Amino acid sequence: MSVFLQFLFSGLTIGAVYAMVGLGFNIIYNATSIINLAQGEFVVIGGLLMWLFSESMKLPFLISALLAILFTGLIGLLMERLTIRPVKKKDLLLMIMITIAVSIVLRGLLMFKFGKDPYTYNPFTEGDPINIYGAYIQQQTLWVIGITSLCIILMYLFFNKTMLGKAMKACAVDPTAARITGINVERMVMISFVMSAMMGAVAGIAVTPITLMEYDRGPMLAVKGFCAAIMGGLGRGRGSVIGGFIIGILESLTAGYIHSGAKDAVALIIMLIILFFRPAGIFGSKTIIDLRRF
Amino acid sequence: MMLMEIKDLTVSYGGIKALRSLNIAFEEKSIVSIIGANGAGKSTLLNTIMNLVPAESGEIFFQGKRISDIKSHELIKLGISLVPEGRMLFSHLTVRDNLHLGAYAFFRTLGKKEVRKRAERVYELFPILKERRDQIAGTLSGGQQQMLAIGRALMADPRLLMLDEPSMGLAPMLVKDIFNVIKHLNSQSMSILLIEQNARAALKMSHYAFVLESGRLASQGTGASLLNDEKIKKAYLGG
Ligand SMILES: Nc1ncnc2c1ncn2[C@@H]1O[C@H](COP(=O)(O)OP(=O)(O)O)[C@@H](O)[C@H]1O
Ligand SMILES: [Mg+2]
Numbered sequence: 001m002s003v004f005l006q007f008l009f010s011g012l013t014i015g016a017v018y019a020m021v022g023l024g025f026n027i028i029y030n031a032t033s034i035i036n037l038a039q040g041e042f043v044v045i046g047g048l049l050m051w052l053f054s055e056s057m058k059l060p061f062l063i064s065a066l067l068a069i070l071f072t073g074l075i076g077l078l079m080e081r082l083t084i085r086p087v088k089k090k091d092l093l094l095m096i097m098i099t100i101a102v103s104i105v106l107r108g109l110l111m112f113k114f115g116k117d118p119y120t121y122n123p124f125t126e127g128d129p130i131n132i133y134g135a136y137i138q139q140q141t142l143w144v145i146g147i148t149s150l151c152i153i154l155m156y157l158f159f160n161k162t163m164l165g166k167a168m169k170a171c172a173v174d175p176t177a178a179r180i181t182g183i184n185v186e187r188m189v190m191i192s193f194v195m196s197a198m199m200g201a202v203a204g205i206a207v208t209p210i211t212l213m214e215y216d217r218g219p220m221l222a223v224k225g226f227c228a229a230i231m232g233g234l235g236r237g238r239g240s241v242i243g244g245f246i247i248g249i250l251e252s253l254t255a256g257y258i259h260s261g262a263k264d265a266v267a268l269i270i271m272l273i274i275l276f277f278r279p280a281g282i283f284g285s286k287t288i289i290d291l292r293r294f
Numbered sequence: 295m296m297l298m299e300i301k302d303l304t305v306s307y308g309g310i311k312a313l314r315s316l317n318i319a320f321e322e323k324s325i326v327s328i329i330g331a332n333g334a335g336k337s338t339l340l341n342t343i344m345n346l347v348p349a350e351s352g353e354i355f356f357q358g359k360r361i362s363d364i365k366s367h368e369l370i371k372l373g374i375s376l377v378p379e380g381r382m383l384f385s386h387l388t389v390r391d392n393l394h395l396g397a398y399a400f401f402r403t404l405g406k407k408e409v410r411k412r413a414e415r416v417y418e419l420f421p422i423l424k425e426r427r428d429q430i431a432g433t434l435s436g437g438q439q440q441m442l443a444i445g446r447a448l449m450a451d452p453r454l455l456m457l458d459e460p461s462m463g464l465a466p467m468l469v470k471d472i473f474n475v476i477k478h479l480n481s482q483s484m485s486i487l488l489i490e491q492n493a494r495a496a497l498k499m500s501h502y503a504f505v506l507e508s509g510r511l512a513s514q515g516t517g518a519s520l521l522n523d524e525k526i527k528k529a530y531l532g533g
Binding site: 163166167169170173174176177178179180181182183184185 | 344346365366367368370371375376378382383384385386387391394395396397398399400401446447450
Protein backbone atom coordinates (compact mmCIF):
# COMPACT_ATOMS: atom_id res chain seq x y z
CA MET A 1 0.00 0.00 0.00
CA SER A 2 2.65 2.48 1.02
CA VAL A 3 4.73 1.55 -2.01
CA PHE A 4 1.75 2.16 -4.25
CA LEU A 5 1.12 5.52 -2.60
CA GLN A 6 4.75 6.42 -3.09
CA PHE A 7 4.46 5.74 -6.82
CA LEU A 8 1.21 7.67 -6.90
CA PHE A 9 2.78 10.76 -5.37
CA SER A 10 5.71 10.79 -7.73
CA GLY A 11 3.25 10.24 -10.58
CA LEU A 12 1.22 13.23 -9.45
CA THR A 13 4.34 15.40 -9.41
CA ILE A 14 5.47 14.59 -12.89
CA GLY A 15 1.85 14.53 -14.05
CA ALA A 16 1.46 18.10 -12.85
CA VAL A 17 4.31 19.13 -15.12
CA TYR A 18 2.78 17.32 -18.09
CA ALA A 19 -0.50 19.02 -17.29
CA MET A 20 1.19 22.43 -17.37
CA VAL A 21 2.91 21.63 -20.65
CA GLY A 22 -0.47 20.48 -21.98
CA LEU A 23 -2.04 23.74 -20.85
CA GLY A 24 0.75 25.61 -22.60
CA PHE A 25 -0.04 23.73 -25.81
CA ASN A 26 -3.68 24.65 -25.43
CA ILE A 27 -3.08 28.35 -24.92
CA ILE A 28 -1.29 28.66 -28.25
CA TYR A 29 -3.54 26.16 -29.98
CA ASN A 30 -6.61 28.05 -28.80
CA ALA A 31 -5.44 31.28 -30.31
CA THR A 32 -3.78 29.97 -33.46
CA SER A 33 -4.33 26.25 -34.08
CA ILE A 34 -0.55 25.86 -34.01
CA ILE A 35 0.99 22.97 -32.09
CA ASN A 36 4.05 24.55 -30.54
CA LEU A 37 6.58 21.77 -30.22
CA ALA A 38 9.03 24.11 -28.51
CA GLN A 39 6.75 24.06 -25.47
CA GLY A 40 9.07 21.69 -23.59
CA GLU A 41 11.99 24.08 -24.03
CA PHE A 42 10.06 26.77 -22.16
CA VAL A 43 9.97 24.44 -19.14
CA VAL A 44 13.71 23.79 -19.39
CA ILE A 45 14.48 27.48 -19.81
CA GLY A 46 12.37 28.31 -16.75
CA GLY A 47 14.23 25.82 -14.59
CA LEU A 48 17.70 26.69 -15.83
CA LEU A 49 17.16 30.44 -15.60
CA MET A 50 15.87 29.97 -12.06
CA TRP A 51 19.12 28.21 -11.26
CA LEU A 52 21.09 30.97 -12.96
CA PHE A 53 19.40 33.77 -11.02
CA SER A 54 19.07 32.10 -7.63
CA GLU A 55 22.18 29.91 -7.38
CA SER A 56 24.69 31.47 -9.71
CA MET A 57 23.76 35.15 -9.25
CA LYS A 58 22.45 34.67 -5.71
CA LEU A 59 19.35 36.80 -6.22
CA PRO A 60 16.48 36.39 -3.74
CA PHE A 61 14.04 33.57 -4.45
CA LEU A 62 11.00 35.61 -5.53
CA ILE A 63 13.01 37.95 -7.72
CA SER A 64 14.75 35.01 -9.37
CA ALA A 65 11.42 33.33 -10.05
CA LEU A 66 9.92 36.51 -11.43
CA LEU A 67 12.92 37.16 -13.68
CA ALA A 68 12.94 33.57 -14.91
CA ILE A 69 9.24 33.79 -15.80
CA LEU A 70 9.62 37.17 -17.49
CA PHE A 71 12.68 36.14 -19.49
CA THR A 72 11.00 32.98 -20.68
CA GLY A 73 7.98 35.08 -21.65
CA LEU A 74 10.34 37.31 -23.61
CA ILE A 75 11.68 34.28 -25.44
CA GLY A 76 8.09 33.32 -26.30
CA LEU A 77 7.57 36.84 -27.61
CA LEU A 78 10.73 36.74 -29.72
CA MET A 79 9.78 33.34 -31.05
CA GLU A 80 6.44 34.70 -32.24
CA ARG A 81 7.89 37.90 -33.63
CA LEU A 82 10.83 36.32 -35.42
CA THR A 83 9.53 32.97 -36.59
CA ILE A 84 5.73 32.96 -36.64
CA ARG A 85 4.61 36.44 -37.60
CA PRO A 86 6.89 36.91 -40.62
CA VAL A 87 5.50 33.79 -42.32
CA LYS A 88 3.21 35.03 -45.07
CA LYS A 89 1.46 31.80 -45.87
CA LYS A 90 0.06 30.54 -42.61
CA ASP A 91 0.23 26.89 -43.48
CA LEU A 92 -0.37 24.83 -40.39
CA LEU A 93 2.14 22.10 -41.13
CA LEU A 94 4.79 24.66 -41.98
CA MET A 95 4.15 26.49 -38.72
CA ILE A 96 4.50 23.30 -36.73
CA MET A 97 7.78 22.56 -38.47
CA ILE A 98 8.97 26.04 -37.59
CA THR A 99 8.28 25.34 -33.93
CA ILE A 100 10.41 22.18 -34.20
CA ALA A 101 13.21 24.24 -35.69
CA VAL A 102 12.89 26.75 -32.88
CA SER A 103 13.10 23.97 -30.31
CA ILE A 104 16.30 22.69 -31.88
CA VAL A 105 17.86 26.15 -31.90
CA LEU A 106 16.82 26.78 -28.30
CA ARG A 107 18.33 23.47 -27.27
CA GLY A 108 21.58 24.39 -28.96
CA LEU A 109 21.69 27.72 -27.17
CA LEU A 110 20.92 26.06 -23.84
CA MET A 111 23.73 23.56 -24.28
CA PHE A 112 26.06 26.38 -25.24
CA LYS A 113 25.23 28.31 -22.08
CA PHE A 114 24.61 25.55 -19.53
CA GLY A 115 26.44 22.52 -20.89
CA LYS A 116 25.10 19.00 -20.59
CA ASP A 117 25.02 18.71 -16.79
CA PRO A 118 21.80 18.61 -14.82
CA TYR A 119 21.07 21.53 -12.52
CA THR A 120 19.05 21.88 -9.38
CA TYR A 121 18.47 24.22 -6.45
CA ASN A 122 16.87 24.06 -3.01
CA PRO A 123 13.18 23.27 -2.66
CA PHE A 124 10.94 26.29 -2.02
CA THR A 125 10.52 25.36 1.63
CA GLU A 126 12.81 23.48 3.98
CA GLY A 127 11.51 20.60 5.99
CA ASP A 128 11.02 16.89 6.25
CA PRO A 129 8.81 14.97 3.88
CA ILE A 130 5.30 14.39 5.11
CA ASN A 131 4.35 10.82 5.99
CA ILE A 132 1.01 9.70 4.62
CA TYR A 133 0.09 6.05 5.32
CA GLY A 134 3.73 5.07 5.22
CA ALA A 135 4.50 6.88 1.98
CA TYR A 136 6.59 10.04 1.96
CA ILE A 137 5.57 13.12 0.08
CA GLN A 138 8.13 15.86 -0.37
CA GLN A 139 7.09 19.40 0.41
CA GLN A 140 8.16 20.45 -3.06
CA THR A 141 5.65 18.00 -4.50
CA LEU A 142 2.92 19.87 -2.67
CA TRP A 143 4.27 23.09 -4.16
CA VAL A 144 4.18 21.63 -7.65
CA ILE A 145 0.63 20.41 -7.26
CA GLY A 146 -0.50 23.63 -5.62
CA ILE A 147 1.06 25.81 -8.30
CA THR A 148 -0.41 23.65 -11.03
CA SER A 149 -3.85 23.97 -9.48
CA LEU A 150 -3.45 27.71 -9.22
CA CYS A 151 -2.42 27.93 -12.88
CA ILE A 152 -5.43 25.86 -13.91
CA ILE A 153 -7.78 28.13 -12.00
CA LEU A 154 -6.15 31.28 -13.38
CA MET A 155 -6.37 29.93 -16.93
CA TYR A 156 -10.02 29.08 -16.45
CA LEU A 157 -10.80 32.54 -15.12
CA PHE A 158 -8.78 34.19 -17.85
CA PHE A 159 -10.45 32.42 -20.76
CA ASN A 160 -13.97 32.48 -19.33
CA LYS A 161 -14.24 35.65 -17.29
CA THR A 162 -12.04 38.29 -18.89
CA MET A 163 -12.67 40.14 -22.13
CA LEU A 164 -9.07 39.55 -23.23
CA GLY A 165 -9.42 35.82 -22.70
CA LYS A 166 -12.72 35.68 -24.52
CA ALA A 167 -11.25 37.68 -27.37
CA MET A 168 -8.37 35.22 -27.57
CA LYS A 169 -10.74 32.30 -27.78
CA ALA A 170 -12.74 34.19 -30.37
CA CYS A 171 -9.61 34.46 -32.53
CA ALA A 172 -9.27 30.72 -32.63
CA VAL A 173 -12.91 30.06 -33.42
CA ASP A 174 -13.04 32.58 -36.23
CA PRO A 175 -10.15 34.95 -36.85
CA THR A 176 -12.04 36.83 -39.54
CA ALA A 177 -14.98 37.45 -37.24
CA ALA A 178 -12.52 38.52 -34.57
CA ARG A 179 -10.92 41.04 -36.94
CA ILE A 180 -14.19 42.67 -37.91
CA THR A 181 -15.17 43.13 -34.29
CA GLY A 182 -11.97 45.04 -33.72
CA ILE A 183 -9.81 42.33 -32.18
CA ASN A 184 -6.17 42.59 -33.15
CA VAL A 185 -5.55 38.96 -34.04
CA GLU A 186 -1.77 39.35 -34.42
CA ARG A 187 -1.59 40.82 -30.93
CA MET A 188 -3.59 37.90 -29.53
CA VAL A 189 -1.25 35.41 -31.16
CA MET A 190 1.69 37.19 -29.60
CA ILE A 191 0.07 37.21 -26.17
CA SER A 192 -0.66 33.51 -26.47
CA PHE A 193 3.03 32.74 -27.07
CA VAL A 194 4.10 34.88 -24.14
CA MET A 195 1.54 33.35 -21.80
CA SER A 196 2.34 29.85 -22.82
CA ALA A 197 6.08 30.44 -22.41
CA MET A 198 5.49 31.87 -18.95
CA MET A 199 3.32 28.91 -18.04
CA GLY A 200 6.13 26.59 -19.11
CA ALA A 201 8.62 28.54 -17.05
CA VAL A 202 6.46 28.25 -13.95
CA ALA A 203 6.35 24.49 -14.39
CA GLY A 204 10.13 24.33 -14.85
CA ILE A 205 10.82 26.46 -11.81
CA ALA A 206 8.57 24.35 -9.60
CA VAL A 207 9.73 20.94 -10.73
CA THR A 208 13.50 21.39 -11.04
CA PRO A 209 14.25 20.81 -7.31
CA ILE A 210 12.57 17.40 -7.65
CA THR A 211 13.53 16.15 -11.09
CA LEU A 212 16.63 18.24 -11.83
CA MET A 213 16.84 19.97 -15.19
CA GLU A 214 19.15 19.69 -18.14
CA TYR A 215 19.26 21.27 -21.58
CA ASP A 216 17.67 18.41 -23.52
CA ARG A 217 14.60 17.61 -21.44
CA GLY A 218 12.37 19.60 -23.78
CA PRO A 219 11.40 17.10 -26.48
CA MET A 220 10.30 14.42 -24.01
CA LEU A 221 8.28 16.97 -22.06
CA ALA A 222 6.72 18.20 -25.28
CA VAL A 223 5.76 14.70 -26.37
CA LYS A 224 4.16 13.93 -23.04
CA GLY A 225 2.48 17.29 -22.71
CA PHE A 226 1.18 16.92 -26.24
CA CYS A 227 -0.11 13.48 -25.38
CA ALA A 228 -1.87 14.99 -22.36
CA ALA A 229 -3.38 17.67 -24.54
CA ILE A 230 -4.74 15.26 -27.15
CA MET A 231 -6.05 12.92 -24.49
CA GLY A 232 -8.28 15.70 -23.32
CA GLY A 233 -9.09 16.83 -26.83
CA LEU A 234 -6.90 19.68 -28.05
CA GLY A 235 -8.07 23.06 -26.95
CA ARG A 236 -9.72 21.86 -23.76
CA GLY A 237 -7.80 22.98 -20.69
CA ARG A 238 -9.50 20.69 -18.22
CA GLY A 239 -8.94 17.68 -20.45
CA SER A 240 -5.24 18.26 -20.77
CA VAL A 241 -4.86 18.58 -17.02
CA ILE A 242 -6.57 15.26 -16.43
CA GLY A 243 -4.57 13.74 -19.27
CA GLY A 244 -1.34 15.02 -17.76
CA PHE A 245 -2.04 13.46 -14.38
CA ILE A 246 -3.10 10.16 -15.93
CA ILE A 247 0.12 9.93 -17.93
CA GLY A 248 2.23 10.92 -14.95
CA ILE A 249 0.66 8.29 -12.71
CA LEU A 250 0.78 5.54 -15.33
CA GLU A 251 4.43 6.32 -15.97
CA SER A 252 5.31 6.19 -12.34
CA LEU A 253 3.47 2.89 -11.84
CA THR A 254 5.15 1.44 -14.91
CA ALA A 255 8.56 2.50 -13.67
CA GLY A 256 7.83 1.08 -10.23
CA TYR A 257 6.16 -2.21 -11.05
CA ILE A 258 7.55 -3.06 -14.48
CA HIS A 259 10.80 -1.37 -15.37
CA SER A 260 12.02 2.19 -15.14
CA GLY A 261 13.15 2.05 -18.76
CA ALA A 262 9.60 1.36 -19.88
CA LYS A 263 8.05 4.52 -18.49
CA ASP A 264 8.73 6.71 -21.50
CA ALA A 265 6.82 4.28 -23.67
CA VAL A 266 3.58 4.93 -21.79
CA ALA A 267 2.83 8.28 -23.36
CA LEU A 268 3.79 7.05 -26.81
CA ILE A 269 1.56 4.01 -26.49
CA ILE A 270 -1.35 6.16 -25.36
CA MET A 271 -0.73 8.48 -28.27
CA LEU A 272 -0.65 5.59 -30.73
CA ILE A 273 -3.89 4.24 -29.32
CA ILE A 274 -5.56 7.62 -29.76
CA LEU A 275 -4.17 7.99 -33.26
CA PHE A 276 -5.34 4.51 -34.06
CA PHE A 277 -8.89 4.87 -32.84
CA ARG A 278 -9.67 8.52 -33.44
CA PRO A 279 -7.23 9.96 -35.94
CA ALA A 280 -9.61 12.86 -36.52
CA GLY A 281 -10.02 13.43 -32.81
CA ILE A 282 -6.64 15.04 -32.65
CA PHE A 283 -7.01 17.92 -34.98
CA GLY A 284 -10.74 17.90 -35.54
CA SER A 285 -11.96 17.73 -39.08
CA LYS A 286 -10.15 19.19 -42.06
CA THR A 287 -12.75 21.91 -42.48
CA ILE A 288 -12.24 23.05 -38.94
CA ILE A 289 -8.54 23.42 -39.61
CA ASP A 290 -9.33 25.48 -42.67
CA LEU A 291 -11.75 27.67 -40.78
CA ARG A 292 -9.30 28.20 -38.00
CA ARG A 293 -6.45 29.26 -40.19
CA PHE A 294 -5.50 32.75 -39.15
CA MET B 295 -18.37 65.26 -49.48
CA MET B 296 -19.13 61.64 -50.20
CA LEU B 297 -19.18 59.25 -47.27
CA MET B 298 -17.38 56.61 -49.26
CA GLU B 299 -15.49 56.77 -52.51
CA ILE B 300 -14.04 53.76 -54.23
CA LYS B 301 -11.73 54.50 -57.12
CA ASP B 302 -10.70 52.04 -59.79
CA LEU B 303 -10.81 49.08 -57.46
CA THR B 304 -9.55 45.77 -58.82
CA VAL B 305 -9.45 42.61 -56.70
CA SER B 306 -8.30 39.13 -57.71
CA TYR B 307 -8.24 35.75 -56.09
CA GLY B 308 -5.22 34.06 -57.55
CA GLY B 309 -5.65 34.74 -61.25
CA ILE B 310 -9.41 35.28 -61.15
CA LYS B 311 -10.56 38.88 -61.14
CA ALA B 312 -13.50 39.33 -58.79
CA LEU B 313 -13.74 43.13 -59.16
CA ARG B 314 -12.59 45.09 -62.22
CA SER B 315 -11.88 48.83 -62.06
CA LEU B 316 -14.84 49.50 -59.88
CA ASN B 317 -15.84 53.11 -59.19
CA ILE B 318 -18.43 53.68 -56.52
CA ALA B 319 -19.36 56.69 -54.39
CA PHE B 320 -22.25 57.39 -52.10
CA GLU B 321 -23.46 59.96 -49.63
CA GLU B 322 -23.84 59.95 -45.92
CA LYS B 323 -27.06 58.92 -44.17
CA SER B 324 -28.40 56.97 -47.11
CA ILE B 325 -29.35 53.36 -47.64
CA VAL B 326 -27.26 52.12 -50.53
CA SER B 327 -27.62 48.65 -51.92
CA ILE B 328 -25.45 46.50 -54.10
CA ILE B 329 -27.30 44.00 -56.23
CA GLY B 330 -26.05 41.38 -58.61
CA ALA B 331 -26.12 37.68 -59.33
CA ASN B 332 -24.28 35.09 -57.32
CA GLY B 333 -20.55 35.48 -57.85
CA ALA B 334 -20.84 39.05 -59.15
CA GLY B 335 -18.38 40.26 -56.54
CA LYS B 336 -20.69 41.81 -53.96
CA SER B 337 -19.16 40.14 -50.91
CA THR B 338 -15.70 40.76 -52.29
CA LEU B 339 -16.49 44.46 -52.36
CA LEU B 340 -17.50 44.59 -48.70
CA ASN B 341 -14.61 42.38 -47.65
CA THR B 342 -12.17 44.60 -49.52
CA ILE B 343 -13.57 47.73 -47.90
CA MET B 344 -13.07 45.96 -44.56
CA ASN B 345 -9.53 45.03 -45.68
CA LEU B 346 -10.16 41.34 -45.18
CA VAL B 347 -9.25 40.84 -48.81
CA PRO B 348 -6.35 42.82 -50.29
CA ALA B 349 -6.98 45.12 -53.25
CA GLU B 350 -4.83 44.59 -56.31
CA SER B 351 -5.14 48.21 -57.31
CA GLY B 352 -7.34 51.18 -56.62
CA GLU B 353 -8.15 53.24 -53.57
CA ILE B 354 -10.87 53.48 -50.97
CA PHE B 355 -11.77 56.68 -49.12
CA PHE B 356 -14.03 57.01 -46.11
CA GLN B 357 -15.06 60.52 -45.10
CA GLY B 358 -12.27 61.79 -47.30
CA LYS B 359 -9.64 59.66 -45.56
CA ARG B 360 -7.77 56.99 -47.48
CA ILE B 361 -8.47 53.71 -45.73
CA SER B 362 -6.96 51.23 -48.17
CA ASP B 363 -4.08 50.36 -45.85
CA ILE B 364 -5.90 50.47 -42.54
CA LYS B 365 -6.19 47.11 -40.81
CA SER B 366 -9.58 45.52 -40.29
CA HIS B 367 -9.52 45.83 -36.55
CA GLU B 368 -8.74 49.54 -36.84
CA LEU B 369 -11.47 50.29 -39.37
CA ILE B 370 -14.13 49.62 -36.79
CA LYS B 371 -12.76 52.55 -34.78
CA LEU B 372 -13.25 54.81 -37.80
CA GLY B 373 -16.91 53.90 -37.84
CA ILE B 374 -17.20 51.05 -40.32
CA SER B 375 -18.90 47.84 -39.21
CA LEU B 376 -19.59 44.71 -41.18
CA VAL B 377 -22.31 42.13 -40.68
CA PRO B 378 -20.63 39.41 -42.72
CA GLU B 379 -22.12 36.86 -45.03
CA GLY B 380 -23.00 33.79 -42.96
CA ARG B 381 -23.06 35.91 -39.78
CA MET B 382 -19.75 34.65 -38.37
CA LEU B 383 -20.86 34.69 -34.77
CA PHE B 384 -18.67 33.45 -31.96
CA SER B 385 -20.89 30.44 -31.76
CA HIS B 386 -19.36 28.98 -28.58
CA LEU B 387 -19.88 32.18 -26.60
CA THR B 388 -23.05 33.59 -25.08
CA VAL B 389 -25.22 36.23 -26.70
CA ARG B 390 -23.96 38.77 -24.19
CA ASP B 391 -20.30 37.92 -24.84
CA ASN B 392 -20.85 38.21 -28.57
CA LEU B 393 -22.27 41.68 -28.06
CA HIS B 394 -19.52 42.74 -25.70
CA LEU B 395 -16.85 41.51 -28.10
CA GLY B 396 -18.52 43.70 -30.71
CA ALA B 397 -17.33 46.64 -28.63
CA TYR B 398 -13.92 45.10 -27.94
CA ALA B 399 -12.07 47.91 -29.67
CA PHE B 400 -13.79 50.44 -27.41
CA PHE B 401 -13.51 48.84 -24.00
CA ARG B 402 -10.62 50.97 -22.91
CA THR B 403 -11.98 54.27 -24.18
CA LEU B 404 -15.62 53.70 -23.23
CA GLY B 405 -15.46 51.67 -20.05
CA LYS B 406 -17.66 48.81 -19.03
CA LYS B 407 -20.66 50.92 -18.16
CA GLU B 408 -20.97 52.52 -21.58
CA VAL B 409 -20.53 49.12 -23.24
CA ARG B 410 -23.41 47.78 -21.15
CA LYS B 411 -25.49 50.78 -22.18
CA ARG B 412 -24.83 50.01 -25.81
CA ALA B 413 -25.86 46.42 -25.23
CA GLU B 414 -29.10 47.71 -23.68
CA ARG B 415 -29.77 49.68 -26.84
CA VAL B 416 -29.29 46.52 -28.91
CA TYR B 417 -31.67 44.69 -26.56
CA GLU B 418 -34.26 47.42 -27.14
CA LEU B 419 -33.95 46.83 -30.85
CA PHE B 420 -34.07 43.03 -30.48
CA PRO B 421 -35.86 42.18 -27.21
CA ILE B 422 -35.54 38.44 -27.85
CA LEU B 423 -31.77 38.78 -27.50
CA LYS B 424 -32.20 40.15 -24.01
CA GLU B 425 -34.28 37.14 -23.02
CA ARG B 426 -31.57 34.89 -24.40
CA ARG B 427 -28.54 36.85 -23.33
CA ASP B 428 -27.03 33.91 -21.43
CA GLN B 429 -27.67 31.41 -24.19
CA ILE B 430 -24.81 30.11 -26.34
CA ALA B 431 -25.00 31.88 -29.70
CA GLY B 432 -24.68 28.70 -31.72
CA THR B 433 -27.95 27.41 -30.28
CA LEU B 434 -30.04 30.38 -31.41
CA SER B 435 -32.44 30.12 -34.35
CA GLY B 436 -31.36 31.51 -37.70
CA GLY B 437 -33.32 34.72 -37.28
CA GLN B 438 -32.00 35.30 -33.79
CA GLN B 439 -28.45 34.67 -34.99
CA GLN B 440 -28.90 37.30 -37.67
CA MET B 441 -30.22 39.73 -35.08
CA LEU B 442 -27.19 39.00 -32.94
CA ALA B 443 -24.84 39.52 -35.87
CA ILE B 444 -26.42 42.91 -36.51
CA GLY B 445 -26.42 43.69 -32.81
CA ARG B 446 -22.75 42.83 -32.53
CA ALA B 447 -21.93 45.21 -35.37
CA LEU B 448 -24.05 47.93 -33.75
CA MET B 449 -22.04 47.68 -30.55
CA ALA B 450 -19.34 49.67 -32.35
CA ASP B 451 -21.90 52.44 -32.96
CA PRO B 452 -20.87 52.69 -36.62
CA ARG B 453 -21.38 55.56 -39.04
CA LEU B 454 -21.55 53.05 -41.83
CA LEU B 455 -23.16 49.67 -41.32
CA MET B 456 -22.45 47.15 -44.07
CA LEU B 457 -24.69 44.10 -44.27
CA ASP B 458 -23.94 41.12 -46.49
CA GLU B 459 -27.18 39.32 -47.31
CA PRO B 460 -28.80 39.67 -43.90
CA SER B 461 -31.98 37.98 -45.12
CA MET B 462 -30.25 34.81 -46.26
CA GLY B 463 -32.14 31.72 -45.17
CA LEU B 464 -34.77 33.61 -43.18
CA ALA B 465 -38.57 33.29 -43.34
CA PRO B 466 -40.33 36.22 -45.07
CA MET B 467 -41.73 37.53 -41.79
CA LEU B 468 -38.27 37.73 -40.28
CA VAL B 469 -36.85 39.34 -43.39
CA LYS B 470 -39.41 42.09 -42.99
CA ASP B 471 -38.40 42.59 -39.37
CA ILE B 472 -34.74 42.84 -40.32
CA PHE B 473 -35.50 45.33 -43.10
CA ASN B 474 -37.54 47.41 -40.66
CA VAL B 475 -34.62 47.51 -38.27
CA ILE B 476 -32.35 48.64 -41.10
CA LYS B 477 -34.77 51.43 -42.00
CA HIS B 478 -35.04 52.41 -38.36
CA LEU B 479 -31.26 52.62 -38.00
CA ASN B 480 -31.07 54.72 -41.12
CA SER B 481 -33.74 57.06 -39.77
CA GLN B 482 -31.35 57.68 -36.89
CA SER B 483 -28.86 58.87 -39.50
CA MET B 484 -26.77 55.72 -39.78
CA SER B 485 -25.51 55.07 -43.30
CA ILE B 486 -26.26 51.63 -44.66
CA LEU B 487 -24.50 49.61 -47.36
CA LEU B 488 -26.63 46.58 -48.08
CA ILE B 489 -26.12 43.48 -50.17
CA GLU B 490 -29.37 41.73 -50.90
CA GLN B 491 -30.46 38.81 -53.05
CA ASN B 492 -34.02 40.07 -53.05
CA ALA B 493 -33.38 42.95 -55.43
CA ARG B 494 -36.91 44.27 -55.44
CA ALA B 495 -37.11 44.61 -51.66
CA ALA B 496 -33.65 46.12 -51.56
CA LEU B 497 -34.32 48.71 -54.25
CA LYS B 498 -37.61 49.68 -52.61
CA MET B 499 -35.91 50.79 -49.46
CA SER B 500 -32.69 52.11 -50.99
CA HIS B 501 -31.92 55.71 -51.75
CA TYR B 502 -29.30 54.61 -54.21
CA ALA B 503 -28.09 51.34 -55.68
CA PHE B 504 -25.28 49.84 -57.71
CA VAL B 505 -25.62 46.81 -59.96
CA LEU B 506 -22.61 44.50 -60.30
CA GLU B 507 -22.09 42.07 -63.15
CA SER B 508 -19.03 39.81 -63.13
CA GLY B 509 -17.09 42.29 -61.08
CA ARG B 510 -18.00 45.29 -63.21
CA LEU B 511 -20.35 48.13 -62.43
CA ALA B 512 -23.24 47.52 -64.82
CA SER B 513 -25.61 50.19 -63.68
CA GLN B 514 -26.39 52.64 -60.92
CA GLY B 515 -29.15 55.00 -59.90
CA THR B 516 -31.73 55.79 -57.27
CA GLY B 517 -33.74 52.86 -55.99
CA ALA B 518 -36.86 54.12 -57.74
CA SER B 519 -35.18 54.63 -61.10
CA LEU B 520 -33.65 51.14 -61.10
CA LEU B 521 -36.99 49.61 -60.14
CA ASN B 522 -38.41 51.05 -63.37
CA ASP B 523 -35.41 50.25 -65.55
CA GLU B 524 -36.46 47.69 -68.18
CA LYS B 525 -33.09 45.93 -68.25
CA ILE B 526 -32.91 45.67 -64.47
CA LYS B 527 -36.50 44.43 -64.36
CA LYS B 528 -35.70 41.65 -66.75
CA ALA B 529 -32.46 40.57 -65.16
CA TYR B 530 -33.12 40.96 -61.44
CA LEU B 531 -36.79 41.58 -60.75
CA GLY B 532 -38.28 38.60 -62.54
CA GLY B 533 -39.52 40.40 -65.66
N1 LIG C 1 -11.86 33.22 -51.14
C1 LIG C 1 -12.01 33.12 -52.46
N2 LIG C 1 -11.08 32.46 -53.21
C2 LIG C 1 -11.21 32.36 -54.53
N3 LIG C 1 -12.23 32.86 -55.23
C3 LIG C 1 -13.18 33.53 -54.56
C4 LIG C 1 -13.13 33.69 -53.14
N4 LIG C 1 -14.21 34.39 -52.75
C5 LIG C 1 -14.90 34.65 -53.87
N5 LIG C 1 -14.31 34.15 -54.97
C6 LIG C 1 -14.76 34.28 -56.35
O1 LIG C 1 -14.89 35.66 -56.62
C7 LIG C 1 -16.06 35.92 -57.32
C8 LIG C 1 -16.94 36.88 -56.56
O2 LIG C 1 -17.40 36.26 -55.37
P1 LIG C 1 -18.27 37.00 -54.29
O3 LIG C 1 -17.68 38.31 -54.01
O4 LIG C 1 -18.43 36.09 -53.14
O5 LIG C 1 -19.65 37.18 -55.04
P2 LIG C 1 -21.11 37.49 -54.48
O6 LIG C 1 -21.00 37.90 -53.07
O7 LIG C 1 -21.62 38.56 -55.38
O8 LIG C 1 -21.90 36.23 -54.65
C9 LIG C 1 -16.72 34.56 -57.57
O9 LIG C 1 -16.35 34.13 -58.86
C10 LIG C 1 -16.14 33.69 -56.52
O10 LIG C 1 -16.07 32.36 -56.96
MG1 LIG D 1 -21.77 37.02 -51.37
